[in-house]
Amino acid sequence: MEAKHRAVQLSVRPSRGLVDEKFVITVQNAPPGIRLTVHAFHRCEDGHGWESFAHYVSDTGGAIDVSQDSSQGGTYSGVEQMGLMWSLRPVPGSKPGLRLRKMNVETPMEFTISVHGGYLTEGFMDRVALASHAVERWYMAPGVRRIPVTKDQLSATLFLPSGSGPFPGVLDLWGGGGSLVEFRSALLASHGFASLALNYLSPRISQETGKMVDDSYFETALRVLQRDPNVVGTRTALVGLCLGSSFCLKMAAYSSSVKPRCLVCVSGTHVIPSPATFDYRNKASAKCRYNQDNEVISRDVLLPLLASPALKVDVGRLRCPLLLIVGQDDQNIPSYESAMDMKAMMEQAGNSHLLTVVSYPHAGHLIEPPYSAHTRSSFFRSMVAGQKTAFTFKALWGGQTAAHSHAQEDAWKKMLDFLWEHLYCGVAPPRAHL
């Protein structure tokens, strides 16, 4: 066989998957004991290039198995089956402060996985790979339906699982960046939950009135979800991230019409989301700490408010199970301290049997579905009264990449198990999940 026609083989199985599914990358037919670099590339919707890479040595059979072999270096090291996904970072020369998020969830994220000779750290695009393979990663499983919802002045998107239903429902509140982030809802629907992603910061009604929505907006959203013929109205949950978590807690504690079966709050605080606390936060932002990279650490801002019962949601009033997921390296809000304070409040009130806290030592603020690229910091423009402020800053979210990514994987599994247990009423934990 001519040496130049040695055909190195790369396979990725499966080559089409959901974003929370694992794949196995193998290289075969390479010379034994040689250095190789496995590389991933993705061009996001904004046109930026993202990449990751890892260094391996082929075994005596000329093979590499990323799920079992140890990376000798690169954007991750050690045995990391999905490291190429979560260690993605902008290619050299990119603008600073980028964040990787898929906004159109009806199409897959497309990656190119390749293998190159030698230990490379740059210049991947200037070389022809030994082998490469296209890979698709989807937020929506086949048959999942995406339905925009504008009735009753809502700005929302409903995702329905494959099949005839009806299904348990989830009201999904994303964080404080404004706009409508759909990918978590799309993924929840792929796991059998009808999920309504709600834009509560910049819905059309806020843009028209210049005012933040009030409690009735959230109550309407939940009612619309519960009354949908595809949803089992008695089996709904609230799921939040960051500011969305605060609204979930507020609604569950104070709204008489909101009676979810359970709550999931990720990276949140129980400081009441209200005009007063928003005002305080905006003023305090100007006095935030900066680190040496000029990144804003805003976790201290809300800490003093934890001492004021009047400014916190009275979680002693909660009557349904609550799952709190927090990262101890959250540099954006004091989510860990909030979780500990909520625990103390609930112990005092006698409802702490409803509480489960999962905290991850080196995870940061952005605890997202597994294998998402970890972003330690990125540019962020906060919202006030339905309008984006003129104040854009580089927020430090926190988290050590590998630990944060392991936390994301574990947190997602815990969230799905928790939702499954309370919405589907299973006796044993589901085998189907991760």
Next chain:
Amino acid sequence: MHVFLCQGVCGPSKETTSKAAIRASAMSQAAPPLLSVRPTRGLVDEAFQVLVENLSPGVPVTLHSLHQSEDKHYWEAYGHYISTSTGVVSVTDDLSLGGTYQGKEAMGLLWSMRPVPGSRTGLRLRKMNVCSPMLVSISVYSGHVSHDFSQRPPLAAVLTERWFMAPGVRRLDIKDRGVRGTLFIPSGPGPFPGMLDMLGSGGGLLEYRSALLASHGYASLALEYFAPRELASADLELDYFEKAFEMLRHHPAVIPGRVGILGLSLGTKVGMYLASESSVKVRTLNCPVMLVNGLDDQTQPAVEFAEDIFHMMHSVGKDHLLTRLEYPDTGHLIEPPYSPHFRATNFIWDNKKGKGSLLWGGQTKPHSDVQEDLWTEILAFLQQHLYSRQSPRARM
């Protein structure tokens, strides 16, 4: 277990009195079962796991698959199960007590598919457009159901996609100096080992096997050698196949010294000829050959044919190049794994002068097992001789 009626699959439907009553009862009833299929998107030769959870313990349920083919016929399969003490049914681990398949059959819902009752006879399921996936709906029904699935609502349903083409595989129409076909090039920069794929004398161009081979790393040319409506009256011009082989060998995406030939039925005869440099001199073959026969092949004396080849090669001391695989109870059509089995299908011959049913043979369960095993054997054979760094050695 309550059953939900739901109209339509796209968006909310109007409330009716009966739906309101059902929803009212839904308020107080047990939790819905959870059906999952992993993966929901796969290549046609990848296995999946079908799991039902959250059932009551020890209840009878039916797992059902449904597919509407490109020519609008419906195909289905089903298996009868009893949930475990934890309210679970796992198609991979549990036994089907009856249906279109029995026993522990992870992929039975695919390979045992057959046309729904009332369909025309002699249908054959083949995907002609390989750029889109086969959509198969997997559902779970309460009780042991054997008919009229469309008349009752399932407990749950999941849609799965089965693909012939992996992401990045490219499809090129070929019309080059008289050679007609479709070339599938694997994902990646290449070049790749090549395959000349001849799916036999069914007429027209069947691309699915080449598409799947490309998904496994082979630049595969699905060669058209009977245009539709030119069956049997056209003499095969053997130099047409030589031209096709040369064209493939010299294609920029193909490694010249690494081209194989895959034939089924008539394609096998052609394959043997091409490899042996003249129409009858099988003795001059110098490359490894894998010859596969179904022993229940009703279309031709394939076993006798294979014996002839063996004797010819043995007589010149080359039988070490030959790998023979023979499978009992297996018919003529050996397709990629999990494809439904057709014991007999409609066939038109002789320029539409005749029409009838051609008996291909095979018993469904052993035939399907063979399809699965054989595909693995074929891929391993191709891997060894076209990708491996060692010099090719046939297996004894």
